[in-house]
Amino acid sequence: xxxxxxxxxxxxxxxxxxxxxxxxxxxxxxxxxxxxxxxxxxxxxxxxxxxxxxxxxxxxxxxxxxxxxxxxxxxxxxxxxxxxxxxxxxxxxxxxxxxxxxxxxxxxxxxxxxxx
Amino acid sequence: xxxxxxxxxxxxxxxxxxxxxxxxxxxxxxxxxxxxxxxxxxxxxxxxxxxxxxxxxxxxxxxxxxxxxxxxxxxxxxxxxxxxxxxxxxxxxxxxxxxxxxxxxxxxxxxxxx
Numbered sequence: 001x002x003x004x005x006x007x008x009x010x011x012x013x014x015x016x017x018x019x020x021x022x023x024x025x026x027x028x029x030x031x032x033x034x035x036x037x038x039x040x041x042x043x044x045x046x047x048x049x050x051x052x053x054x055x056x057x058x059x060x061x062x063x064x065x066x067x068x069x070x071x072x073x074x075x076x077x078x079x080x081x082x083x084x085x086x087x088x089x090x091x092x093x094x095x096x097x098x099x100x101x102x103x104x105x106x107x108x109x110x111x112x113x114x115x116x
Numbered sequence: 117x118x119x120x121x122x123x124x125x126x127x128x129x130x131x132x133x134x135x136x137x138x139x140x141x142x143x144x145x146x147x148x149x150x151x152x153x154x155x156x157x158x159x160x161x162x163x164x165x166x167x168x169x170x171x172x173x174x175x176x177x178x179x180x181x182x183x184x185x186x187x188x189x190x191x192x193x194x195x196x197x198x199x200x201x202x203x204x205x206x207x208x209x210x211x212x213x214x215x216x217x218x219x220x221x222x223x224x225x226x227x228x229x230x
Contacts (some may be wrong), residue, residue, distance in 0.1 A: 035218060037170035046222065047219075102147060102219075103174060104219065
C-alpha cells in the first residue's frame with residue numbers, strides 16, 4: 001500500500017531563511033510519481049512539481065528546489081530565501097503506476113509560516 | 117478557461133439532510149475526482165471518473181454518490197449528511213495525456229454538518 005509521511009507538521013522561519021520540507025514515501029511499485037502541492041491561506045491547491053520514479057535528477061525552479069532520493073524514499077522540498085508569500089501548507093503526494101483510479105495519496109501536510 | 121469550478125463555497129447542513137456539491141471543468145479533461153480534506157490527514161479520494169458514464173469508488177466512498185453524464189460535470193451527492201462528513205471537499209481533473217500527470221483542483225467547498 002502506498003503511504004506518504006510528512007513528519008514536520010509546522011515550520012516557522014524568518015523571512016530570507018531557507019526552509020526544507022521532508023517527504024518520505026512507501027510503495028511496492030517500481031513505477032510511481034511524486035508531487036508537491038501548495039495550499040495558501042486562501043485554500044486552493046496549487047500544483048508545484050511532478051517527478052517520476054525513473055528520474056532522480058534534482059530540479060530547481062526559481063527559489064524552489066527538490067531533492068529526490070530513491071535510496072532513502074525521500075522527495076524533499078527546499079524554499080531558498082523564504083518570503084512571506086511562501087506561508088502555506090505544503091503537501092507531498094504519491095501515485096503508483098498500478099493504483100486504481102490514478103489515486104493520489106497525500107501526506108498530512110507541513111504548515112510553513114514565514115515571519116517578516 | 118475557468119479551470120475547475122465548485123459550488124457552493126460554504127454549506128451548513130443538519131444531520132440527515134441531503135445535498136449535491138457541484139463540480140465543473142472546461143478543460144475537456146476526461147478524468148475527474150473528488151477528495152475530502154481533514155486536519156492532519158491530507159486529502160483522501162472519495163470517488164473518481166475516467167470519462168462520461170464511468171465512475172468508481174475511491175478510498176472513502178461511504179455516504180457519497182456520484183454520476184458523470186457529461187465530460188464537464190461531476191457532482192457529488194450526500195444522501196443523508198452526518199457530522200463525520202464535515203470537511204473540505206475538493207474536485208480535481210486531469211488532462212488526457214497520461215494517467216499520472218498532475219491533477220488540477222477546484223477552490224473547494226467547506227461543508228459543516230451539525
